[in-house]
Amino acid sequence: MSTTTWTRHHILTLADFTTSEYNAVLQTAASFQEVLSRRTKKVPTLQGQVVANLFFEPSTRTRSSFEIAAKRLSADTLNFAAATSSMTKGETILDTAKTYLAMGTDIMVIRHKEAGVPHAIAQEMDRLGVKVSVLNAGDGQHEHPSQGLLDLFTICSLIDHEKPRIELLQGKKIAIVGDILHSRVARSNIWSLIASGAEVHLAAPPTLLPKFFAEYLGCTENSQRLFTHWQLEPALENADFVMTLRLQKERMTAHLLPSLREYHQLFGITRSKLKLCKPNVKVLHPGPVNRGVEISSDLMDDPEFSLIQSQVTSGVAVRMALLYFIGSGRA
Numbered sequence: 001m002s003t004t005t006w007t008r009h010h011i012l013t014l015a016d017f018t019t020s021e022y023n024a025v026l027q028t029a030a031s032f033q034e035v036l037s038r039r040t041k042k043v044p045t046l047q048g049q050v051v052a053n054l055f056f057e058p059s060t061r062t063r064s065s066f067e068i069a070a071k072r073l074s075a076d077t078l079n080f081a082a083a084t085s086s087m088t089k090g091e092t093i094l095d096t097a098k099t100y101l102a103m104g105t106d107i108m109v110i111r112h113k114e115a116g117v118p119h120a121i122a123q124e125m126d127r128l129g130v131k132v133s134v135l136n137a138g139d140g141q142h143e144h145p146s147q148g149l150l151d152l153f154t155i156c157s158l159i160d161h162e163k164p165r166i167e168l169l170q171g172k173k174i175a176i177v178g179d180i181l182h183s184r185v186a187r188s189n190i191w192s193l194i195a196s197g198a199e200v201h202l203a204a205p206p207t208l209l210p211k212f213f214a215e216y217l218g219c220t221e222n223s224q225r226l227f228t229h230w231q232l233e234p235a236l237e238n239a240d241f242v243m244t245l246r247l248q249k250e251r252m253t254a255h256l257l258p259s260l261r262e263y264h265q266l267f268g269i270t271r272s273k274l275k276l277c278k279p280n281v282k283v284l285h286p287g288p289v290n291r292g293v294e295i296s297s298d299l300m301d302d303p304e305f306s307l308i309q310s311q312v313t314s315g316v317a318v319r320m321a322l323l324y325f326i327g328s329g330r331a
Helices: 019-036 061-072 093-102 117-128 145-159 184-195 213-217 260-267 308-327
Strands: 050-055 076-081 107-112 133-139 173-177 199-203 226-229 241-244 282-284
Touching: 019 061, 019 145, 019 184, 019 308, 050 061, 050 093, 061 076, 061 107, 061 133, 061 145, 061 308, 076 093, 093 107, 093 117, 107 117, 107 308, 117 133, 133 145, 133 308, 145 184, 145 282, 145 308, 173 184, 184 199, 282 308
Parallel strands: 050 076, 050 107, 107 133, 173 199, 173 241, 199 226, 241 282
Antiparallel strands: none
């Protein structure tokens, strides 16, 4: 495990992550990846602690991997489902969190469709003076820190399996393609990739990539490493990695695309379009995938190019690392 001193009580955003924090997570995740390859996959790190997964929004990968991660660390887990909870009877989000606090919860992993909910719960826990840590598992169109970190780990460990570190991405060109406007994954990845020294190219139709997106995100000071394109080709040219994003139709309140077929023709990632990239280019997607829309089905399943399954596998090790860091102080 990393010996770096960890002082962060909550993990809510990557916007203020330091180089040492990134590398601590990457190297600790690498250690847990090795643990997960053993016959006995459990360690007693969080034994006796309770991790509550409070998902107010549907999820498969994130929720399941956080649950597995907590169990691999020997923590007890509680899983919340909004549809079968007292919220259907009028209970507020903060009252729900306080209920789990009263049950002895040590770490709350929170996903919500509205931006800022994990922050509000973290502030309430701090106000109450309790030692409960909050981990943002995705809040609206704001951020998804653990996804950004597992994507970073997937890429860095591909380059150096033994010692993944953000310095490995210095000067690499990484294209992020798709529904950037609605994507919390894109925002977290932009923070982590810029911090690594990579050159980040965003590509999407104008309706999904506003002209002033970089300024809105607060990345004007990083303008030399963050580029926006309304055409796909300049983003893909000589790219080392391509990350394609799901069209989040459930978040679209206006008719932003003519058709899915036209979107795939212009921005869908296919083998022929990858010819613009570096010869050894790799493709990522945070999932779930709309096959034949964001990426061609054959490319998604091709291990020569696709890192999609590696991302899912990386998710458990990275989330073990995050739970380890915010929970080990009480173990």
